[in-house]
Amino acid sequence: MRRLWLGIRPLAESLLAGVIGLGGGALIMWAWGYNPWPAYRVLFQESFGNAYGLASALANATPLILTALAFAIGARAGLFIIGAEGMMYMGAMAAVATSLLRLPSGLHPLLSLVLAALAGILWGLVPALLRALRGVHEVISTIMFNWLSHFLAFYLVANVLVDPVRAEKTVSVARTARLPLLVRGTDLSLGIVVAAGCALLAYLWLWHTVSGYEVRAAGANPEAARYAGVSPRTTVLLVFALAGAFGGLAGAVETMGRPPTYAVYSGLTNIAGFGFDGIGVAMIGRNHPLGIIPAAVFYGGLQAGARLMQMWAKVPFEMVRAVQGVIVLALALPELLRIFRRLRRARRTS
Amino acid sequence: MNWAYFWSLLSISLHAMVPITLTAVGEVIGESAGLFNIGLEGILLLSAFTGTLGARAGGPLFGLFVGLITGLGVGFVFGLICAYWKGNQLIAGVGINLFALGFVAFGLQVLGSPGFYTVPRAVQLPPIRTPVGAFSPLIPVALVLPFFVHGLLGHTRVGLRIKAVGENPEAADVAGVPVELVQLLSTMAGAALAGLAGAYMSVSWLGSVTKEISAGRGFIALATVVFSGLRPLLALAGGLLFGFFESLATWIQSLPGVKEVVPWQFIAMIPYVATLLVVTGLIGRVRFPKALGVPYRRE
Numbered sequence: 187m188r189r190l191w192l193g194i195r196p197l198a199e200s201l202l203a204g205v206i207g208l209g210g211g212a213l214i215m216w217a218w219g220y221n222p223w224p225a226y227r228v229l230f231q232e233s234f235g236n237a238y239g240l241a242s243a244l245a246n247a248t249p250l251i252l253t254a255l256a257f258a259i260g261a262r263a264g265l266f267i268i269g270a271e272g273m274m275y276m277g278a279m280a281a282v283a284t285s286l287l288r289l290p291s292g293l294h295p296l297l298s299l300v301l302a303a304l305a306g307i308l309w310g311l312v313p314a315l316l317r318a319l320r321g322v323h324e325v326i327s328t329i330m331f332n333w334l335s336h337f338l339a340f341y342l343v344a345n346v347l348v349d350p351v352r353a354e355k356t357v358s359v360a361r362t363a364r365l366p367l368l369v370r371g372t373d374l375s376l377g378i379v380v381a382a383g384c385a386l387l388a389y390l391w392l393w394h395t396v397s398g399y400e401v402r403a404a405g406a407n408p409e410a411a412r413y414a415g416v417s418p419r420t421t422v423l424l425v426f427a428l429a430g431a432f433g434g435l436a437g438a439v440e441t442m443g444r445p446p447t448y449a450v451y452s453g454l455t456n457i458a459g460f461g462f463d464g465i466g467v468a469m470i471g472r473n474h475p476l477g478i479i480p481a482a483v484f485y486g487g488l489q490a491g492a493r494l495m496q497m498w499a500k501v502p503f504e505m506v507r508a509v510q511g512v513i514v515l516a517l518a519l520p521e522l523l524r525i526f527r528r529l530r531r532a533r534r535t536s
Numbered sequence: 537m538n539w540a541y542f543w544s545l546l547s548i549s550l551h552a553m554v555p556i557t558l559t560a561v562g563e564v565i566g567e568s569a570g571l572f573n574i575g576l577e578g579i580l581l582l583s584a585f586t587g588t589l590g591a592r593a594g595g596p597l598f599g600l601f602v603g604l605i606t607g608l609g610v611g612f613v614f615g616l617i618c619a620y621w622k623g624n625q626l627i628a629g630v631g632i633n634l635f636a637l638g639f640v641a642f643g644l645q646v647l648g649s650p651g652f653y654t655v656p657r658a659v660q661l662p663p664i665r666t667p668v669g670a671f672s673p674l675i676p677v678a679l680v681l682p683f684f685v686h687g688l689l690g691h692t693r694v695g696l697r698i699k700a701v702g703e704n705p706e707a708a709d710v711a712g713v714p715v716e717l718v719q720l721l722s723t724m725a726g727a728a729l730a731g732l733a734g735a736y737m738s739v740s741w742l743g744s745v746t747k748e749i750s751a752g753r754g755f756i757a758l759a760t761v762v763f764s765g766l767r768p769l770l771a772l773a774g775g776l777l778f779g780f781f782e783s784l785a786t787w788i789q790s791l792p793g794v795k796e797v798v799p800w801q802f803i804a805m806i807p808y809v810a811t812l813l814v815v816t817g818l819i820g821r822v823r824f825p826k827a828l829g830v831p832y833r834r835e
Contacts, residue, residue: 214639218646266626320816325574325626326762327815329755330808341801459637466634469627502645504638511578511635515613518628519621 207513233491241372246486252436253464269328271461272335273433306434314426375443548783557775559757562729569722575632577754587735607731615720702825
């Protein structure tokens with residue numbers, strides 16, 4: 187019974203946090219003079235109520251699974267890596283750049299994915315070394331690298347990878363390098379398989395290999411892990427490399443698998459934010475690779491529904507990111523359920 | 537060297553110093569009590585937006601006040617979650633940042649201007665005019681405040697209690713100091729200063745709000761706190777230093793002939809590279825409170 191509860195508790199907490207978040211969103215809409223009820227009805231009908239909405243939810247979930255993995259792997263090792271945003275930009279740039287090559291269609295996407303992962307790893311290298319050798323806190327270093335990557339990507343989009351015909355975007359990913367669509371007429375591409383595969387590999391590595399066990403041990407109790415012979419430096423470098431690879435892949439699957447343009451727009455408008463959203467998704471999925479997949483589909487669905495909510499109920503779709511912020515605030519509480527129980531008891535006694 | 541260039545460099549430096557100094561000095565108070573708030577970036581963004589609304593409703597001073605109150609409110613939520621309910625401080629900070637990103641983008645859209653809103657000149661804080669240029673009245677505030685906080689933390693009973701709570705909460709608790717309350721009030725004071733800094737950016741300095749108005753300044757302020765080793769006067773020095781790097785980026789771009797040689801995107805990287813270098817060079821030489829970032833639980 188207790189074992190069952192241990193398994194269900196994180197799920198219950200995430201659900202409760204989700205309800206609190208949606209409640210917070212309703213409060214914001216109400217405060218600004220919108221009626222939250224029809225807005226939410228449109229949102230959920232359009233995201234999970236039909237096949238097209240579901241395909242959009244999965245398409246939106248694709249990069250989020252990967253950026254969430256980048257955060258979760260770090261969190262399991264006790265690192266707070268919030269640099270997936272920058273790693274993702276670099277991965278997207280690498281994926282676009284690789285498509286300038288002429289390669290056969292079987293090999294081309296594979297090479298793009300590998301180079302994007304390498305670009306992400308490279309982008310995480312300096313913060314990793316700063317942390318491992320100098321003890322610089324990764325929160326500060328990875329945020330600074332996000333901004334460096336923001337400006338570098340701005341430069342690359344406008345000056346190097348720019349489309350000679352349409353200056354507002356980069357060249358489109360070559361046809362041979364695109365990830366094929368799984369469902370015709372939707373945005374859902376093979377990228378979802380890549381992302382879910384990465385989540386599965388991350389799970390197998392963390393829970394079924396020695397090095398994965400060591401990383402989790404280092405996160406749970408750094409002192410004990412060090413006495414047991416786990417090198418903190420190796421852990422930091424390894425975890426940053428994996429986070430970088432996942433972050434880079436997130437940018438790649440988004441540009442290689444998102445019709446119709448298969449490109450990055452100037453100002454990075456079509457890719458900005460996936461890295462930060464991934465942090466929230468990782469939290470909702472309780473930093474568990476297999477929990478991240480449903481969490482990403484949930485949040486991807488909110489995004490998909492929110493775009494239609496904006497059209498029909500006129501509520502700006504950015505509202506969902508505020509909802510996510512409230513969800514994460516609720517999940518910061520270690521004993522969310524217990525606090526609720528205590529509040530209920532206090533009411534009963536008064 | 538042309539004097540006009542010098543004065544413009546000085547003016548931008550001083551203006552860029554204000555938000556970083558106010559935020560960093562505020563965070564020095566919060567971290568002295570043991571709470572590490574990485575949601576400062578979100579507070580800057582939120583209060584830049586709410587400060588604008590306040591200024592529209594009741595003039596520039598009311599705008600600054602609304603920004604301060606916004607910070608205070610976010611600080612209350614953060615303190616409640618982290619001091620009383622022993623929540624994870626990093627996660628709560630990320631929650632604040634995500635919420636601010638969504639809320640401000642949403643609010644700007646509601647105002648009818650996706651991603652950008654110009655504060656009407658009539659409700660911007662009027663600058664102090666001098667022979668060498670116009671300066672925001674908050675520059676002297678940011679220059680004096682660190683001395684006040686220095687006195688508060690170093691030479692009063694209140695300051696002693698704040699530091700006791702951050703250093704050794706068990707001992708403070710035994711001595712009768714209300715640990716959670718001190719943590720809550722300290723982090724609220726810090727967040728309120730970040731709120732003032734945010735409103736300053738929109739209502740006084742830049743005269744507009746964008747989704748990217750905070751531009752990493754909350755995190756640069758965190759780096760300034762690392763630089764200062766929790767000493768408010770060094771936080772002021774750090775604010776001046778980072779303000780200078782920021783102005784350097786703006787200033788170099790205004791020089792004739794530079795834009796043709798170096799793309800602006802690379803010049804814009806200067807403050808972030810400088811932050812990394814300063815933090816890397818100084819780390820290990822500063823000492824932080826023992827209980828920083830660790831929730832206090834009674835045995």
